[in-house]
Amino acid sequence: MKPDNTADALRMEVRSWLHEHLPRQWRKAMTGCDQEAFVRAQREWFYKLAAAGYATPHWPQGWPGGGRPLAEQKIIYEEVARADAPRLILYFVSLYHAACTILEWGTQEQKQLYLPRILKGEVWCQGFSEPNAGSDLASLKTRAERKGDRYVINGQKTWSTMAQYADRCLLLARSGKSDPPQGGLSYFLLDLRSKGVSVRPIAQITGDDEFAEIFFDDVEIPVENRIGADGEGWAVAQSTLSSERGLTLVELTQRMRYALPRIVATMREQGLIDDGARRRELGELIPKVHAACALADRYLLKRISGEEAPGDASVVKLYYSRVLREFVSLGMRCGGLSAQFQEDFTRGGGQETGNWPVDFMNSYNWSIAGGSDEVQRNIISERLLRMPREPRNWQLSGERS
Template sequence: MTDDARQLEQLRADTRAWLEDNIPANWRERMTDVQSDDFLQFQRQWMKSLVAAGLATSHWQAGWQGGGRSLAEQVVIVEELARADAPRLILYFISLYHAAMTLMEWGTPEQKHRHLPAILAGEIWCQGFSEPNAGSDLASLKTRAVRDGDHYVVDGQKVWSTLGQHADYCLLLVRTDASGPKQAGITFLLMDMRSPGVEVRPIRQITGDEEFAEIFLTNVRIPVTNRLGEEGEGWRIAQTTLNSERGLTILELSERLSRSRWRLLQAMGADGEGQVQDDQFRREAVDVFVKIDALSAMVKNMMARLVAGKDVGGTASMVKLFYAQVLREFTALGQRSELAALYQQPFTLGGGHETGNWSFDYMNSFMWTIAGGSNEIQRNIISERVLGMPREKYA
């Protein structure tokens, strides 16, 4: 075994031991049918624990608590978090990845000094990119920012901002120039969510959850010192934001899906040895489990290539598209199971997308056909970058 391999195994053992000692006891029960204030408090405490242990910021630059880890080390930590069924820091995902990575690459010294320590202390960020008519075609955004002395005056609307109702700051894309190419007129601002003129409305989904919000901006004044980069550089900076997680999220979600098979077997009435009596359900379960194994292999192959510094091209799109398909098939089979109603669990905040509440999980699985780039966009990327097909011509 090489020195690098020994170090990774030691990191795995250390991370596993810490999680065994520190995962909050009965956290799923505590986060079931929970009120918003209780969820916020739980996430803040878990964030504090993970930051102190260096497990929330392994992707940050060296010099920060837990930072400077190689991608291979980050993979180990993510795998162990999923294996241990640790609560996910869903309230701080944008803060720890999108905001932090964008600030580290594009922020001024003053912006980094102001916000990066605050994120570690619990500052919550949301993302203000998508708009009602600018989702998949993000470059068509209409939210307008006009320079007025040392401020920008912003008017417009954003939508699908994850947990925006709880955020302190927002990564905001605005249009400062409409005279040229769409991408060339976009500017990147950091917006204080407490600014006058900011109105946040949670969006109640079909599941009954309020994971997203829409943000209305009316004459919101944002200091020019809160701009990242130069005017018109927003599109380029946004690519840093969107690429900040480098596949780690889909790695964790695929690991959690793989380790949730017992929930499906339970819903299907498996006996003590995990055997399902209904032949049809057994065949369908085997088919889904094989797909889960294939997904895990695809993700691990993609991460190995990333660790080796190789370009993954359209692989990330194939993985994301396949995950959306497998998750829906998995949750659909659980919902159809004859015994699902007997094992129906209330919705739990902070885990994966396989909570055991099969109706909720199935409805929620459709989110993954849109989130992170719709299935249609992923198929276009695959056709162009993997299959070499010509770009689609739009009317």
């Protein structure tokens, strides 16, 4: 088989650009800094990536860097992971969830209005989860009551990433009654500066406040800011949630692979490099990390060839969350007593920074975020293995506690 010179050229191009433009010693600058400094650094990094076309390779042709095939997008994300570049946490929802949803479901007017603003640095957040509606998203209670040419929104959202810095929100709310409940949801593009919106950061165990909760008190949204038809919100939301799959999983698994030397460095620091038990644990972990990378690669290749099956992404996501937990747990054990003390965390890093207490706590996010492990197992069993669905009501199954 002849080598793919185009792919090699792109890889070297991206690698060279990252070598020149990657913020120097960004980890040191982002360790222990406040959230305001982090937001400034994220904006600066976003503008560099956007200008080079590396922030939006997944957008259609005609947009900066857009129109690249998935195979080329994969190369860009692999090189970003290899360079240990900052993750664009501030703009993740903007670049993926918001942009891809608007591109697929938005009117021409909505595309012309919002997409250029994203490229200029407008920040979006996601208003899906609620205090009593996380994995069971269809049970959400936030109301959207139609009054003439406007909807009036009342309710609460939680776990909204970087909402305290966002300009707009992808909002899923209940606009009508339906059985099943998915049919009564509508989807809105909300200006967070609207009257009646309150945003409150959530303090986390790590000391970070990456998430926030949003409160809506008689907030008015024009009908033209609905995306999709009334009651069609569940279908739109599924597109939103699927927009990050593939490339994100490739980047995350590759980041974990390139972070394996951090465990080795910890072993050297603690005098454990010749410890048989720890070396055996590392030897068991390494093939699992490489297997996670291979699963992500295989999944993306199936997407490229059009052979993706329902549940394929869940396999990768579930496996990644389990291997990540093993990765950071080994780092904690190798770090000994010193790894039990929480240090200042690195904003913009992944879940494998080498700050083991923080990494360990953050690793649990991936058992929940983007669909809990239990939800992923249900998807795999029902959609991929075609096993019987769980009864909607446990009483119908004849089971008793």
